[in-house]
Amino acid sequence: MIVPLLRGLRLTLKRFFSRPVTIQYPEQKREVAPRWRGVHFFERNEKGDTRCVACGLCVAVCPSNCIHLVAVELESGERYPETYEINVTRCIFCGFCAEACPVNAIKLGKNYEFVDYRREDFVLDKERLLANAPKEG
Amino acid sequence: MVRLTIDGKQITAESDKTILEVARENGIYIPTLCYHPRLIPIGSCRLCVVEIEGAERPMTACTTYVQDGIVVRTQTERLERIRRDALKLILLNHPLDCPQCDAAGACELQNLVFEFGIDQQEYQATRSSKGMREFATPLIRQWADRCVMCLRCIRADHEIARAWAIELVGKGYEAEVGIRDPAACISCGECLRVCPVGALTERVSRIKARPWQQQKVLTTCNYCSLGCQLELNIFENRVIGVTSQDDKGANRGSLCVRGRFGYDFLHGTERITRPMIKGAGNWKEVPWEEALSYVAAMINKVILSSGPGTVGGLISPRCTNEEVYLFQKFMREVVGTNNVDTTGRLCLEPYRLAIKEVLGRDYLPSTLDDVADADCIVVVGGDLDRDNLIAANRVREALWRKGAHLILVHPRRVRLAEEADCWFCLRPGDELVWANGLIHLLLEKGPEAWAVGVEAVEGLDALKEAAKKFTPEHVEELIGVSQELLTEAAQHLAKAKRPAFICSPPFGQQPYGVDQVKGLVNLALLAGALTGGGGFHFVGPQANMVGAVEMGATPLLLSGYRPGNGRGLSAVEMFQAASKGELKALFILGENPLITLPRSLVEEGLKALELLVVQDMFFSETAEQAHVVLPALSFAELDGTYTNCEGRVQRLRKALEPPDGLRWEGEVLSDLAAFMGKEMKAESPAGTFEEIRGVNPLYGGLEFEASDTQLRGGGRDNLLEKAVFSPVGPTQEGQEEGYPFLLSVEGIFYNHLTGSGPQRRAQGLAKVFSYPYLEMSAEQAEEMGIGDGDKVKVTTPWGEVQVEIRRSEGMRKGVLSLYLPFYEVDASQLVGPQLDAVSLVPAYGRIPARLEKV
Ligand code: SF4
Ligand code: SF4
Ligand code: SF4
Ligand code: SF4
Ligand code: SF4
Ligand code: FES
Numbered sequence: 006m007i008v009p010l011l012r013g014l015r016l017t018l019k020r021f022f023s024r025p026v027t028i029q030y031p032e033q034k035r036e037v038a039p040r041w042r043g044v045h046f047f048e049r050n051e052k053g054d055t056r057c058v059a060c061g062l063c064v065a066v067c068p069s070n071c072i073h074l075v076a077v078e079l080e081s082g083e084r085y086p087e088t089y090e091i092n093v094t095r096c097i098f099c100g101f102c103a104e105a106c107p108v109n110a111i112k113l114g115k116n117y118e119f120v121d122y123r124r125e126d127f128v129l130d131k132e133r134l135l136a137n138a139p140k141e142g
Numbered sequence: 143m144v145r146l147t148i149d150g151k152q153i154t155a156e157s158d159k160t161i162l163e164v165a166r167e168n169g170i171y172i173p174t175l176c177y178h179p180r181l182i183p184i185g186s187c188r189l190c191v192v193e194i195e196g197a198e199r200p201m202t203a204c205t206t207y208v209q210d211g212i213v214v215r216t217q218t219e220r221l222e223r224i225r226r227d228a229l230k231l232i233l234l235n236h237p238l239d240c241p242q243c244d245a246a247g248a249c250e251l252q253n254l255v256f257e258f259g260i261d262q263q264e265y266q267a268t269r270s271s272k273g274m275r276e277f278a279t280p281l282i283r284q285w286a287d288r289c290v291m292c293l294r295c296i297r298a299d300h301e302i303a304r305a306w307a308i309e310l311v312g313k314g315y316e317a318e319v320g321i322r323d324p325a326a327c328i329s330c331g332e333c334l335r336v337c338p339v340g341a342l343t344e345r346v347s348r349i350k351a352r353p354w355q356q357q358k359v360l361t362t363c364n365y366c367s368l369g370c371q372l373e374l375n376i377f378e379n380r381v382i383g384v385t386s387q388d389d390k391g392a393n394r395g396s397l398c399v400r401g402r403f404g405y406d407f408l409h410g411t412e413r414i415t416r417p418m419i420k421g422a423g424n425w426k427e428v429p430w431e432e433a434l435s436y437v438a439a440m441i442n443k444v445i446l447s448s449g450p451g452t453v454g455g456l457i458s459p460r461c462t463n464e465e466v467y468l469f470q471k472f473m474r475e476v477v478g479t480n481n482v483d484t485t486g487r488l489c490l491e492p493y494r495l496a497i498k499e500v501l502g503r504d505y506l507p508s509t510l511d512d513v514a515d516a517d518c519i520v521v522v523g524g525d526l527d528r529d530n531l532i533a534a535n536r537v538r539e540a541l542w543r544k545g546a547h548l549i550l551v552h553p554r555r556v557r558l559a560e561e562a563d564c565w566f567c568l569r570p571g572d573e574l575v576w577a578n579g580l581i582h583l584l585l586e587k588g589p590e591a592w593a594v595g596v597e598a599v600e601g602l603d604a605l606k607e608a609a610k611k612f613t614p615e616h617v618e619e620l621i622g623v624s625q626e627l628l629t630e631a632a633q634h635l636a637k638a639k640r641p642a643f644i645c646s647p648p649f650g651q652q653p654y655g656v657d658q659v660k661g662l663v664n665l666a667l668l669a670g671a672l673t674g675g676g677g678f679h680f681v682g683p684q685a686n687m688v689g690a691v692e693m694g695a696t697p698l699l700l701s702g703y704r705p706g707n708g709r710g711l712s713a714v715e716m717f718q719a720a721s722k723g724e725l726k727a728l729f730i731l732g733e734n735p736l737i738t739l740p741r742s743l744v745e746e747g748l749k750a751l752e753l754l755v756v757q758d759m760f761f762s763e764t765a766e767q768a769h770v771v772l773p774a775l776s777f778a779e780l781d782g783t784y785t786n787c788e789g790r791v792q793r794l795r796k797a798l799e800p801p802d803g804l805r806w807e808g809e810v811l812s813d814l815a816a817f818m819g820k821e822m823k824a825e826s827p828a829g830t831f832e833e834i835r836g837v838n839p840l841y842g843g844l845e846f847e848a849s850d851t852q853l854r855g856g857g858r859d860n861l862l863e864k865a866v867f868s869p870v871g872p873t874q875e876g877q878e879e880g881y882p883f884l885l886s887v888e889g890i891f892y893n894h895l896t897g898s899g900p901q902r903r904a905q906g907l908a909k910v911f912s913y914p915y916l917e918m919s920a921e922q923a924e925e926m927g928i929g930d931g932d933k934v935k936v937t938t939p940w941g942e943v944q945v946e947i948r949r950s951e952g953m954r955k956g957v958l959s960l961y962l963p964f965y966e967v968d969a970s971q972l973v974g975p976q977l978d979a980v981s982l983v984p985a986y987g988r989i990p991a992r993l994e995k996v
Contacts, residue, residue, distance in 0.1 A: 060241030061352040075378070077348045082274035082283055084242055084350065107241040 502864025508677025642676025
């Protein structure tokens with residue numbers, strides 16, 4: 006009866022003197038795994054605009070139907086996403102969109118901190134997706 | 143008939159078919175790429191190879207005809223290898239830019255590559271990228287890199303459109319689809335339609351969507367009376383393109399520039415979306431109830447004070463059968479007047495009356511398929527290529543696939559003139575003399591030159607008598623036609639077993655129009671076009687021209703060509719009556735009479751009206767004069783039917799959600815009736831069609847929800863039963879003093895209700911249709927010192943306009959042709975208020991005119 010108790014106390018004592026595992030969020034932040042799927046962002050092309058060519062494959066593959074794309078053809082003949090919106094409240098962060106994208110335009114970033122007060126603010130449009138891109142270096 | 147075996151299946155087939163066709167008919171799949179059912183096979187892609195027992199090498203199924211007793215195998219290891227290699231070689235030069243390519247998802251190459259499980263470009267080649275290019279028409283983009291050299295586009299251009307705008311340039315590896323002559327391109331989009339990949343893409347819609355994001359809604363073109371079947375491609379309640387299917391409708395997948403590229407007016411700005419009432423010169427938006435109760439009260443007031451005969455209705459021939467039926471019913475039963483008309487009647491009536499007089503019936507049951515089978519074709523009237531391209535293409539099909547002869551009557555050297563055996567460069571109005579000349583020659587040749595059974599037709603002797611004096615010499619003297627040419631044409635007609643006649647406005651819309659057409663019907667009857675021949679056809683500019691008349695939007699007849707109780711006022715007469723104070727209220731649905739009817743008359747009439755209600759999609763010139771304006775649905779926003787010029791009843795299917803607050807015409811009219819204290823039920827388009835079936839014997843057996851087009855009643859049997867030759871002597875009008883030219887106005891009925899007025903809302907079409915111009919003989923222009931593009935003033939006894947000149951080589955001297963793709967010049971003021979006594983149609987052709995340089 007007393008022995009198991011002592012055994013337990015031993016573990017407690019050991020933890021008492023080892024390094025703590027708790028992270029002091031938000032002061033401290035944890036490094037996520039390399040394949041972590043966080044909030045989406047757009048890669049840029051040479052011109053600094055989104056690399057997306059509005060092919061529609063991410064829209065087709067998305068299992069939760071949360072990408073809204075209106076593709077247009079510019080006068081130059083290039084395809085361009087006039088509207089590109091991801092409704093993050095419906096997204097399941099499966100990463101299929103990034104996998105489907107033939108030009109690596111849409112990606113899932115490392116960011117997992119995404120809070121807001123209104124539903125509308127959870128719709129990522131082109132500008133926000135571009136702004137979400139991780140800073141260089 | 144031959145018997146053969148394909149993949150172990152015993153098949154009996156017609157001997158003039160290829161192995162591919164027979165296999166497809168029997169549900170056996172053979173991959174293809176360069177083959178297209180409408181084009182002559184060239185056997186270049188080698189995907190369709192099959193093995194034939196006994197033959198050493200595999201053969202291409204698309205070019206090999208079936209033979210008795212052959213045993214064909216379509217799936218073997220060797221064939222699979224050949225096909226895979228052929229595909230890999232195509233991929234060698236293919237850029238694989240599917241994500242960027244418009245065709246992705248609907249690409250035949252993609253499908254094949256997927257089917258054969260090829261997942262990489264095995265062979266590599268270096269080739270510089272050619273990028274996007276300007277094509278023969280600004281409505282199509284070319285991406286030469288994506289081309290798989292199937293040559294379908296070039297073959298479609300040469301075989302269907304016969305335009306020779308594009309051709310193969312360069313040799314061997316460097317060969318590519320090049321532009322031969324952009325001026326020859328008629329922007330029909332036939333090349334675009336047959337391209338299996340994304341090497342040619344559509345340029346009208348900025349918005350693009352993948353096939354799985356769109357809905358395709360099969361409906362009927364709302365421009366001309368051929369009523370081509372087309373699919374509106376819808377993405378997020380917008381039309382972003384038009385496609386077509388090979389097996390639907392009389393057009394079999396072909397469309398003209400208007401059908402394929404003329405859809406963007408649907409999303410034009412300034413759509414009317416609310417009822418409006420004009421008060422103190424300002425428009426005020428009001429709820430439907432207020433607008434309708436106001437209109438109802440006003441109409442009731444007019445009826446009370448001056449009787450129902452002072453109310454009139456004008457409806458557009460681009461409204462559906464159901465709308466027209468309800469509109470005329472509203473006028474006849476709720477208001478109680480026969481004053482109802484449509485501009486469709488102004489095109490159809492001369493033709494109907496002529497048929498009626500000669501054949502004792504109101505319409506003919508011939509279809510355009512008969513034209514393609516004809517061996518001699520007579521074309522009279524407008525420029526078929528410009529107005530009714532698909533009919534022109536059927537003519538071409540007969541010409542070069544069946545070796546038919548073409549006799550063309552047109553004052554300009556139009557595209558068909560190049561292909562005609564006999565081109566008669568006549569002044570408008572000379573057609574009757576010309577027809578009589580031919581009748582004379584045919585009669586001279588004796589019965590073997592006539593149609594079977596014609597000898598028994600009443601009136602033949604009278605015809606002989608009347609035609610006696612139209613000897614070739616006399617005809618030459620009267621209308622300046624060479625005797626040899628006339629004799630040659632008579633020769634062709636005499637030999638023909640299946641002659642066909644096609645006519646279109648402005649033929650018939652001239653003084654003595656009905657007589658002119660009658661002359662031609664006499665000729666057609668004598669030559670045999672009506673008895674087992676290619677038929678007598680009338681093609682016109684408005685989608686539901688025939689339907690509108692058959693639904694009863696005419697002052698003379700009820701729905702189904704039944705005689706009414708008394709005659710109402712025709713379109714032009716209504717305005718005449720209005721200016722005299724005898725018509726007080728007018729309800730216009732979708733029409734724009736200021737543009738299409740004699741201007742001075744309409745202006746005066748409109749001013750005098752106590753109530754003018756205009757219902758339209760956009761604010762037309764006439765709507766601006768109205769007291770009340772109501773919004774209307776577009777053809778893409780409603781269900782209904784159109785009847786085309788062959789008598790095919792075809793469905794319009796709702797493809798777009800209309801803007802908020804817009805209502806179907808049936809509801810509007812029944813509400814209006816209710817506010818007037820009467821009852822008129824109209825539940826739905828289908829319900830109304832049901833009612834039409836009951837009332838109109840021609841529509842009795844038809845289904846609203848039919849999956850295909852249906853021919854309305856009346857077979858071809860006993861066409862001669864009531865036939866009587868109706869000889870017409872010369873009705874020649876002299877040239878008017880001081881007006882040395884004869885002017886025809888063309889294109890005036892093309893575009894109304896489609897929002898393509900001067901605002902050019904159909905922006906795609908605006909890119910290829912020029913500003914209005916006046917064509918005249920190049921030679922005469924030279925003599926008068928008028929250059930191409932010079933501004934001139936045209937004056938007729940009724941008005942004048944300024945317009946640019948286009949010199950036309952080979953055109954008849956003394957003839958002018960004013961072409962109005964959009965309405966930037968007010969051509970309607972050139973049209974006189976006189977009506978043909980029988981058809982009540984004003985003259986759009988043969989208007990006396992003079993010309994001055996400005
Ligand atoms: S991560 Fe998955 S659910 Fe979210 S947008 Fe991409 S495909 Fe859709
Ligand atoms: S993000 Fe990528 S997959 Fe999605 S439309 Fe753009 S290019 Fe295509
Ligand atoms: S043409 Fe077809 S295969 Fe070629 S890039 Fe376009 S979609 Fe892909
Ligand atoms: S649009 Fe018509 S005319 Fe022009 S190139 Fe194509 S097929 Fe020929
Ligand atoms: S442009 Fe299209 S239709 Fe023409 S040859 Fe190339 S792939 Fe064939
Ligand atoms: S389809 Fe027969 S060779 Fe191309």
